[in-house]
Amino acid sequence: MTESKLTKNCSTCGAVLKLSPENIVITCEYCGETYDVNFTKVAGHKMIPTKSQKEVRANVVEFLKKNRTDINSISIDEVKANYIPYWIVPFKSHTEYYGVERGSVTRYRTKTRTVTDSNGNTKTETYQEAYQVTVWRDRSGNFSRNGNQNVMARKHTAFYGFSEFNSTLFLENVVDFDFNIVKDANSEFINAEVEPHEAQMEAYGDIENKNRAMAASRLHKLVRCDSEITVQNPLYVHAPLWSVRYRLNDKVYKVSVAGDSGKVVKGEVPITMKQRIINYALGIVLILVSAILGTVGINLSGVEDTAAIGIILIILGIIGIGCSVLPIRKAFKMQLEKSSMKEIKKDRRVSLKAAKKALRGGK
Numbered sequence: 039m040t041e042s043k044l045t046k047n048c049s050t051c052g053a054v055l056k057l058s059p060e061n062i063v064i065t066c067e068y069c070g071e072t073y074d075v076n077f078t079k080v081a082g083h084k085m086i087p088t089k090s091q092k093e094v095r096a097n098v099v100e101f102l103k104k105n106r107t108d109i110n111s112i113s114i115d116e117v118k119a120n121y122i123p124y125w126i127v128p129f130k131s132h133t134e135y136y137g138v139e140r141g142s143v144t145r146y147r148t149k150t151r152t153v154t155d156s157n158g159n160t161k162t163e164t165y166q167e168a169y170q171v172t173v174w175r176d177r178s179g180n181f182s183r184n185g186n187q188n189v190m191a192r193k194h195t196a197f198y199g200f201s202e203f204n205s206t207l208f209l210e211n212v213v214d215f216d217f218n219i220v221k222d223a224n225s226e227f228i229n230a231e232v233e234p235h236e237a238q239m240e241a242y243g244d245i246e247n248k249n250r251a252m253a254a255s256r257l258h259k260l261v262r263c264d265s266e267i268t269v270q271n272p273l274y275v276h277a278p279l280w281s282v283r284y285r286l287n288d289k290v291y292k293v294s295v296a297g298d299s300g301k302v303v304k305g306e307v308p309i310t311m312k313q314r315i316i317n318y319a320l321g322i323v324l325i326l327v328s329a330i331l332g333t334v335g336i337n338l339s340g341v342e343d344t345a346a347i348g349i350i351l352i353i354l355g356i357i358g359i360g361c362s363v364l365p366i367r368k369a370f371k372m373q374l375e376k377s378s379m380k381e382i383k384k385d386r387r388v389s390l391k392a393a394k395k396a397l398r399g400g401k
Contacts, residue, residue: 067226070216086275088219098302113284114282117282127237129186141172146166149166189244198292281293324362328355328362334348
């Protein structure tokens with residue numbers, strides 16, 4: 039590729055756009071205009087609204103406070119929003135499936151027993167005993183599933199905390215892309231490496247696999263599963279993942295924040311010297327207590343009357359030694375990995391309920 043083909047000018051603001059062979063969709067970092075590989079403007083570009091840089095910074099400070107970090111000793115060097123591209127592929131599907139399910143039926147067998155009456159006389163009587171028999175039944179069914187399938191528009195990602203961010207991302211609350219909302223923040227737009235047709239094909243496979251898994255969950259064994267799937271034109275969406283770097287005692291630590299919720303999805307929390315000493319001491323105490331329990335247990339196990347107690351104490355000693363590894367290991371770590379995933383998932387459940395209620399017309 040010649041040098042002239044590596045750059046083009048944005049038709050909206052005139053800025054120079056740097057092109058590369060792997061970028062399929064490009065967003066101008068000066069005005070926010072978006073183009074495909076043929077340099078045609080992409081219609082319907084959407085975005086996930088993000089919390090402000092100020093709020094993200096405040097949430098990171100609060101997160102570090104909760105994890106016992108000395109806030110007065112840290113300095114935040116960077117707060118940056120990375121807008122990661124996704125394709126939202128609307129779809130409709132109908133699945134017909136066939137298989138076998140396992141059930142049980144009640145059967146009865148005749149048995150005899152000897153009974154004694156009040157006079158002491160015995161006699162033999164018969165009775166019916168119930169028992170269960172496993173049976174296999176053919177079963178077929180169908181279901182329809184419509185919605186949106188999200189496809190990551192990058193083939194490779196190296197962002198700290200991306201996996202956690204991606205697992206909690208809620209791509210239903212999209213708005214029209216507005217560059218004015220994000221231009222004041224320290225932001226970077228990541229271009230797409232996956233074209234729309236490729237996103238449709240990937241979505242088709244994911245939908246088919248999901249339908250098959252749903253059908254299999256209803257049966258003991260799935261024999262046949264046929265899905266009729268229609269995928270529509272995908273929507274291009276940018277989702278914000280904030281990267282924060284802070285410094286403590288001349289060491290740099292990373293924190294990732296989901297832009298839509300403002301919550302920390304993954305963060306490095308330094309371990310102070312006090313915490314190291316406490317963990318190390320706890321590990322030593324566990325080892326000593328476990329050794330005492332084990333020694334007493336060995337002595338007791340040699341006596342017949344206390345053998346059971348001795349074995350229990352030996353087992354407790356072994357478990358204690360195993361548990362001592364955790365605090366000792368923590369004492370020698372440079373930092374811990376923490377997150378606010380529980381809060382994010384709780385917020386997501388609330389958002390899903392609200393979205394479903396809106397689809398039902400508020401009923």
